[in-house]
Amino acid sequence: MVYQILVSDPLSEDGIQPLRKADGVEITIQTALTPEQLAEKIHEYDALLVRSQTQVTRDLISKATNLKVIGRAGVGVDNIDLEAATEFGVLVVNAPDGNTNSAAEHTMAMIMSLARNIPQAFHALKHNKWDRKSYVGVELKNKTLGVVGLGRIGAEVAFRAKGQRMNVKAYDPFLTEEKAKKMGIGYGTLEEVLQSADFITVHTPLLKETKHLINQKAFEQMKDGVQIVNCARGGIIDEEALYQAIVTKKVAGAALDVFEEEPITDHKLLELPEVIATPHLGASTKEAQENVAIDVSKDVVTFLTGGLARNPVNLPSVPKEVMNKIEPYFHLSEKLGIFLTNLTQEAMEEVNIYYAGDLTDVEVSPLTRNTVKGLLKRHLGDHVNDVNATYLAEKKGITINEHKTSSSKGFTNLLTVEVRTNLGTRSVAGTLLNGLGARLVKVDDYSVDVIPEGHMVFVRHKDQPGAIGRVGTLLAKELVNIATMQVGRSNVGGDAIMILTVDKHLEKEGLEQLKQLSDIYGVTAIDL
Ligand SMILES: NC(=O)c1ccc[n+]([C@@H]2O[C@H](COP(=O)([O-])OP(=O)(O)OC[C@H]3O[C@@H](n4cnc5c(N)ncnc54)[C@H](O)[C@@H]3O)[C@@H](O)[C@H]2O)c1
Numbered sequence: 001m002v003y004q005i006l007v008s009d010p011l012s013e014d015g016i017q018p019l020r021k022a023d024g025v026e027i028t029i030q031t032a033l034t035p036e037q038l039a040e041k042i043h044e045y046d047a048l049l050v051r052s053q054t055q056v057t058r059d060l061i062s063k064a065t066n067l068k069v070i071g072r073a074g075v076g077v078d079n080i081d082l083e084a085a086t087e088f089g090v091l092v093v094n095a096p097d098g099n100t101n102s103a104a105e106h107t108m109a110m111i112m113s114l115a116r117n118i119p120q121a122f123h124a125l126k127h128n129k130w131d132r133k134s135y136v137g138v139e140l141k142n143k144t145l146g147v148v149g150l151g152r153i154g155a156e157v158a159f160r161a162k163g164q165r166m167n168v169k170a171y172d173p174f175l176t177e178e179k180a181k182k183m184g185i186g187y188g189t190l191e192e193v194l195q196s197a198d199f200i201t202v203h204t205p206l207l208k209e210t211k212h213l214i215n216q217k218a219f220e221q222m223k224d225g226v227q228i229v230n231c232a233r234g235g236i237i238d239e240e241a242l243y244q245a246i247v248t249k250k251v252a253g254a255a256l257d258v259f260e261e262e263p264i265t266d267h268k269l270l271e272l273p274e275v276i277a278t279p280h281l282g283a284s285t286k287e288a289q290e291n292v293a294i295d296v297s298k299d300v301v302t303f304l305t306g307g308l309a310r311n312p313v314n315l316p317s318v319p320k321e322v323m324n325k326i327e328p329y330f331h332l333s334e335k336l337g338i339f340l341t342n343l344t345q346e347a348m349e350e351v352n353i354y355y356a357g358d359l360t361d362v363e364v365s366p367l368t369r370n371t372v373k374g375l376l377k378r379h380l381g382d383h384v385n386d387v388n389a390t391y392l393a394e395k396k397g398i399t400i401n402e403h404k405t406s407s408s409k410g411f412t413n414l415l416t417v418e419v420r421t422n423l424g425t426r427s428v429a430g431t432l433l434n435g436l437g438a439r440l441v442k443v444d445d446y447s448v449d450v451i452p453e454g455h456m457v458f459v460r461h462k463d464q465p466g467a468i469g470r471v472g473t474l475l476a477k478e479l480v481n482i483a484t485m486q487v488g489r490s491n492v493g494g495d496a497i498m499i500l501t502v503d504k505h506l507e508k509e510g511l512e513q514l515k516q517l518s519d520i521y522g523v524t525a526i527d528l
């Protein structure tokens, strides 16, 4: 299998070497496609690599019938419809660390340029004007820098601003007073930061909650003559409110690397002498571009070849040590899901997954997703994967509950999956036996010992002499060879089950004949 990868934005050639060197992948670089051209050819690709230009819309994703992963060589994923990607089972990975340094340096360059009017003075000089009076600046020393969003870049900017002897005061919903103290910076609410800063720099992602975070009301709270920097995302600052704040002299200057609409060349903010700007250059350094392209290329290849991506955006990331512990259970968890879905004829309302023994002290959400994938696959096919399994279940109104329990019934580890429908509850449990692999150990209330593999026939019957023989004879007549058989009963003469593993899939006709045998209540063919 050769995976086809399309690179639709300019990526560092050195950075995509992991892709070039990987076996089984073929890269196409086409960075000048129109949205229509991209939509036309996207079905040919297994992976798409982008920066911030390519708009990965729901419409595009819906046409990407072979797409498995979208790699964003950078941080911001606001150009990718994450909900659509999740719904269509497409993993999104990004490169969150590779451009932090460059973005922080660019922010500092903007702050310094603002303080000393460097772009304006340079522009005048280029136009033959030796003007020293108009460009008197301010020092950064002892000024307060308000940092809104103290993540990777915000924290690097804070660190550098301290080097300029600025006082830093930050607001971030995850920032505590203690953490701020450790970093040697001040801590405040958004309002307090806005009220006390001489320079304000924003470093949040663009989200519903951060759209126009810096709006007219926010400008009103600021000091007169404040200077504003946005090297994060256009839209965090309300551009119209910023324009008004500058023309009314509330804001003395603004440095913008990003805009609500990009690319943009004729914007009324750009006409103001107080505004300096760059065309989204925060991450545009040789180093950052190489870093992000390497990170995202590695993740895309790892994921395509069955590994676990380091920087998933629409899946929680799982630390390697945790993954090492839970990886052996993946096979079992999916098989339990597939087995149980075959026993469940009615619509699932609730799924309870119980983890016991060794599984109680590790993060198990990847196993939960894998089990749910197994449960949904029978009706939704291969379209279900680890990315969209729980999303699709929720969309179908199925509640998924994860439980850790001390009741491991004597097994060192036990995974029990229970499905509730309007007719009652069905359940199946499995364990991983040291050196022997996975086993089904319980189906409903019956204890069994079955390898969850291959073709199976599950029979519910009355515990009567001859019932087992009649099933065996009929299967022999259908030329279906029985490999193993497990029986269980509630009490003598009561309800009983048989789980047969057989050498080939039992066809519908044979299944119907089995159902007609006396003392048989139900028969299900299960292919694991
Ligand atoms: N100009 C560029 O070329 C360039 C380069 C890299 C990153 N970026 C952008 O910079 C931004 C920050 O990137 P990062 O890597 O530091 O991200 P990050 O996720 O490390 O940090 C973002 C921080 O914002 C905080 N936050 C979220 N909502 C907030 C709110 N309402 N108020 C205050 N803080 C809030 C989060 O808690 C988090 O700590 C992103 O928008 C990213 O896309 C731009």
Ligand SMILES: O=C(O)[C@H](O)COP(=O)(O)O
Residues within 6 Å of the ligand: 051, 052, 053, 073, 074, 075, 076, 077, 099, 232, 280, 282, 283, 284
């Ligand atoms: O979010 C980011 O990583 C930056 O905005 C960089 O965007 P770019 O890859 O288009 O330069």
